[in-house]
Amino acid sequence: xxxxxxxxxxxxxxxxxxxxxxxxxxxxxxxxxxxxxxxxxxxxxxxxxxxxxxxxxxxxxxxxxxxxxxxxxxxxxxxxxxxxxxxxxxxxxxxxxxxxxxxxxxxxxxxxxxxxxxxxxxxxxxxxxxxxxxxxxxxxxxxxxxxxxxxxxxxxxxxxxxxxxxxxxxxxxxxxxxxxxxxxxxxxxxxxxxxxxxxxxxxxxxxxxxxxxxxxxxxxxxxxxxxxxxxxxxxxxxxxxxxxxxxxxxxxxxxxxxxxxxxxxxxxxxxxxxxxxxxxxxxxxxxxxxxxxxxxxxxxx
Numbered sequence: 001x002x003x004x005x006x007x008x009x010x011x012x013x014x015x016x017x018x019x020x021x022x023x024x025x026x027x028x029x030x031x032x033x034x035x036x037x038x039x040x041x042x043x044x045x046x047x048x049x050x051x052x053x054x055x056x057x058x059x060x061x062x063x064x065x066x067x068x069x070x071x072x073x074x075x076x077x078x079x080x081x082x083x084x085x086x087x088x089x090x091x092x093x094x095x096x097x098x099x100x101x102x103x104x105x106x107x108x109x110x111x112x113x114x115x116x117x118x119x120x121x122x123x124x125x126x127x128x129x130x131x132x133x134x135x136x137x138x139x140x141x142x143x144x145x146x147x148x149x150x151x152x153x154x155x156x157x158x159x160x161x162x163x164x165x166x167x168x169x170x171x172x173x174x175x176x177x178x179x180x181x182x183x184x185x186x187x188x189x190x191x192x193x194x195x196x197x198x199x200x201x202x203x204x205x206x207x208x209x210x211x212x213x214x215x216x217x218x219x220x221x222x223x224x225x226x227x228x229x230x231x232x233x234x235x236x237x238x239x240x241x242x243x244x245x246x247x248x249x250x251x252x253x254x255x256x257x258x259x260x261x262x263x264x265x266x267x268x269x270x271x272x273x274x275x276x277x278x279x280x281x282x283x284x285x286x287x288x289x290x291x292x293x294x295x296x297x298x299x300x301x
Contacts, residue, residue: 003075004072005022005023005241008021009232019233038229061125079130089116090114090120092113094252140251153260155235163199171196176188189219203231207237242262249265
């Protein structure tokens, strides 16, 4: 039977939409997008189940799982969420948050600080809801991933690998003024749209049939936010591929962990940059900014 991954870009507060992406493995062991929406409501409506906010609460887990079954006709093995999750109550920064900030803060990818109220109950609802249906929260203490698992990830550092970048990818519409202070509002939106298109293109190398159209025409803030939420959900699913392949690492402890592709934690191989024949090459000049300070003193030849 085919297997599926569900990615959720979960909102930290009630009444705000959450991006959701469902991907499944094809017969050729590739991955394809089955559905990607900017809200639980649209995802459920797409499956024909419909959405009843009074009956489902903030996170309609049971209905989402039923929709996954209808849409994918596959076994859902992994749920990957961009929201702080923990075995117990979250009251502040966790070891996972501090470790990710230590590792990626200099690259603009520090974590936000969670609290008992934000995301608070929403985080617990996701954890408890999926656990009730057999999806155990996997942390750094697990010897191996459960047969069905719920994990936390963080798209910003994941995008460093996906996009082959050394600093945070500037694609958040709410930060457009900070990213592009000299541009007009229209040009800022165009710049964000291009960044989102770049991420879409990179994701398409691993996941086919991504049904997100990014227009070249000026777009509204709401339209760009919708695309951003769906892209984030797909990045979560993309991390899930690495997890199922055994190419991911859990950063944190037994209480909570943020999962990211293992390649992000592999040291840079400086051997080619330090080789005499490479010292005047384009590769060397591009890499010198990352070269550890202790290796930057060398005699010219």
